[in-house]
Amino acid sequence: MSSNIKPVILCGGSGTRLWPLSRESFPKQFVPLIGGQSLLGLTVGRVKKLGFPVCITNEEHRFFVQDLLTSSLNGATDAGANVLLEPAGRNTAAAMASAALMPGIASSDLLLFLPSDHFVPDVDAFISTMQSGVDAARSGYIVTFGVQPTFPSTAYGYIQQGSCIKDLSASPSASAAYAVERFVEKPQLDKAQEMLLSGNYLWNAGIFLCQASTLLDALSKHAPDILQSCQAAMQVAKVDGSFVRPNKEAFLACRSESIDYAVMEYFDKVAVIPFNGAWSDVGSWNAVANLSPADEAGNRINGQGLAVQSTNTYINAPHRPVVALGTSDLVIVDTPDAVLVASADKVEQVKEVVAQLKKDGASQAVMHRRVARPWGWYDSIDMGERFQVKRIAVKPGASLSLQMHHHRAEHWIVVKGTAKVTNGEDVFLLEENQSTYIPIGAKHRLENPGKTDLEMIEVQSGGYLGEDDIVRFEDTYGRS
Template structure:
């Protein structure tokens, strides 16, 4: 079995924690590990080869770093040049997995799902693998515990070996219809998880969507390695039709099968679903971080940076980050997406970035800013180096707080240690490197007429961020 982990998606309904540059699959929302890490580690104990990961270019270093943190070996991190939904993404993975003449059973997983009962999940995988080996395209149907209107449904057909045939796929229903589905016992939530032999998926895709397979084949034929990543041709892949695996294949094939799964699954699609799946106190509250709740019931409160107190409220969601606070009624949590759309339309930075921004070399936190100045706290991981660069409009002062820095300004390199500082004039070609064994922490004070991140001219960069 070869897992295929789909690590795309924006998770906009979990704003302000989840943002375009750091969506929910890279956050620790349901455990001390990130959702991506949990997706892989919950497979421990199953017979598997190294997983394939699929993500976009902007998130590639997040994936690589989070795998490194858990010492997870991978079978390739495929970079989608543009988003084209799940059917083409899975096709790229299947074509990559079969390049050397192998034909593994693929277990397709989303990187942002919660599954509480690992042993039950493993049992379902074992059942699905038998069906997949026989040529079936298997989906996992979640045993519903309520008439949910936010999920699509699968109707089970006749019993087939260790599962069922699929009678039909149904779109997200109205509440009255969902109630009938759950009462009948014939319908299951569509989990978006699948298992099939790579060759069988490609055969069915060729049958129902040959132009999609043709584009994916031509794209994968161009694959080239780039550090930990595998790139395919942008111009070719951008011509690929946009479609989900459900519409492109699963709803059309006569080989669809389903294995029921009752393992505490959630797609963690909203703050309300996080409240539903988490352990609650005697008042029905879920609290994370530094919180004080008085006369508050059935609420979710998440404090990241500051003390958050909630008094005399019921059924509310309060989420605080370094640069934003979101308050909503639980019944209206889905409307958060409209706030995100407003942020995007107004081109506000809170749509894409947190105050702390992660880079392949470390991170920077924008502590303060004003007219003609900006202050950042910069962390550089041991052995890492920022690009050789210059700025047209700003000068910089660097004060080392801990660790040591090799600082290059024009042709001169010097070692700057704790409590020492250095000045980089406007127009100077400079670089920053951490030569030590511990993280380098420094305070950067920028001053000048323009302080935007796009005032960077890169001359060389070990992470491939210099235009060729």
């Protein structure tokens, strides 16, 4: 079945409910969470049968998305401008409106909007269900897809399914589309149980299929201010290779609103198609735990965890041994610089804990010890008064900016690969076990001319070692 669907993946969100593994600088959609793959990678792999996707993200995460698209789609480079960079988060209504206004999107195009951080193991069932909404979408409906609930969840919104909409499908085998009676916010447990028993409520998965023109018409009727802000921002958007940047001032003037509140509750042509496959929004540590098999005592282990005389305990320990002795109904998540120990019935409050840590100025609320960069990554492995030690990895062919520091000197020791070093007026190569010294104030650059990763140890010394002590003169990635 040729559906001509254009997937649009919404890659925003900070993912703080999965702290400390997911953090603002590296949220859950990018974290290798399932079988060594990220949720965004799995999402791209799932929708690529429909077509090359558009991704909506921000400046900070643009290279994560670009690299993942390239690797997931076997290096395809003919997709044009397919990464929309929002100047700031303005929720799903603005994101979807901006995507519908992107260069290369025609008014008749079918756009499938979906989150980047959901887990759907049955790809064929997912694709088939999405394609079954084509006829309704071409008939002017906004089609949403509801997941058949398997328990009375209080963590999901719900869709009340109405009567079947006749004459929408040209194919007898296509899934039936139903009218949407109403959308229901996350309920209390007794209400969730009542809705589950009624049999006509579905979990709201936040997935929508419609023509670009249908979405824009709906916004013009029910949220004209959002549409006008996005039109102003996209009319003068700048295209830089695969990146599309809306006008910042116009976009920031847009109010923040979800598509549910802005449009879906008011639009008169909303259809829902049930999805019967397995699905998870991976929205809490309990949801992550449920993706792992349990032992006979209900314990679920990822990595180097060991549960002794314990029941219903989840341990995520990829870096070192973590032992739970005599525990029950606990979630334990270990990272190099922060540890979460939570009662299983309190994991929904992790977001509040992260807000408190951020208020207290704890860097672990936002940043990992290991920080991804477009050229590779660095890991701050030790620090003290007037010194810091980092492991640095640079991808083949990549380079750091030509830069200098006012307050620190650096010693570089190559431990793997070959480094091309600019140190003042000198340019030279360093092999494994060789080193160099970068004085305070010297212009310098690190490059990897080889075909394998370059790894090195950097020892910084000086009176101030903050990341903002960088003066950039040239940068491949457009940073200032």
